[in-house]
Amino acid sequence: MQVSNLLFAKSAANALQSWCNEKGFDSVYFLCDTNTYQYCYPVFKEISDKVIVIPSGETNKQLRMIETIVEHLVAFGAKQNHLLVNLGGGVVTDIGGFAASIYRRGMKCVNIPTTLMGMADAAIGGKTGVDHQHLKNYIGTFYQPEMVLISTEFLATLPYEEFNSAWAEMIKTGAILDAGLFKMIEEDALLDDILKRCAECKQSVVQMDVYDRSHRQLLNFGHTIGHAYESHYLNIAQPVKHGIAVAKGMLAELEIAKNSAYLTELEATRIQVLIQAKMSVEPMTSEEWTEVKKLLWADKKNTGTEITFSLPVAIGKGKFGIKMKEEEIKI
């Protein structure tokens, strides 16, 4: 399966209009959340006034939202060869991609990420889905959008904490896949340059392994523990930002990598220092770790008695499919 093209543009509206003309899409629907409808959709008004608006936030990333979207698409008379534009952060592109993948057995979609997290990671790679109650991304599909259109024009209205939490995925990508990217982040290179390198890096690893059976699993660094942390807080109705959960997950998994001699203390510290410098995130407390451990065993990637990790073995290089027993996991 071919992974969707990345298109970087100064004006997303102009780029989308030209692309739709070129591809012959004349029926276009937008999926927004309440914030992206207010802050991002206005530049696309001329392209289509058919907009589906869903409530913002991770707690709405549930199956019932798919039904809502399908009802709107039916009311619009949407057909397989019409285009759904997912305009938003990772929540909108995950939900919208999923809806597109099952609506009449698959309609075309485009992702236009509006958060830094979406631009660097979430909108790219074709993993779609929703949470099942507190279980993250338990229901979903692999479905490639026709294109991912990235324009940093939308970042101006993004709240600081949303911007800040996105560093987690960019540091993760550098730490486990691309030493050059890691160095660019350490050296405070231009955001546009970091973003482009990160997005292309993700796209190339996805292209090697679209269905997440091997190399793509490197992107799970920080996510085994991070997802359990995120699930724990979803479970008690205090959702935390995905990026913060991933940062906490990376800090913990770096301890595991160090304690089990996958990574030198020097390199683990270098990654931990960058996470803490960029994001001001502290390692999880022992009370949190107790709760997270319980959920780790419910994670879909783990089998009975072992937990599976992807860990860096040097900066820019990683190993996936590392299985550990409970007693081997020390943070």
Ligand SMILES: NC(=O)c1ccc[n+]([C@@H]2O[C@H](COP(=O)([O-])OP(=O)(O)OC[C@H]3O[C@@H](n4cnc5c(N)ncnc54)[C@H](O)[C@@H]3O)[C@@H](O)[C@H]2O)c1
């Ligand atoms: N599919 C994947 O490969 C993948 C990868 C990483 C993360 N994810 C998923 O992505 C989600 C997190 O994504 P996110 O961090 O983008 O969160 P998000 O989509 O919830 O967006 C964060 C907040 O910012 C608001 N917002 C978005 N764009 C805005 C803008 N331009 N101006 C003002 N406000 C704006 C949103 O309404 C929301 O309140 C999680 O559900 C995670 O599981 C998916």
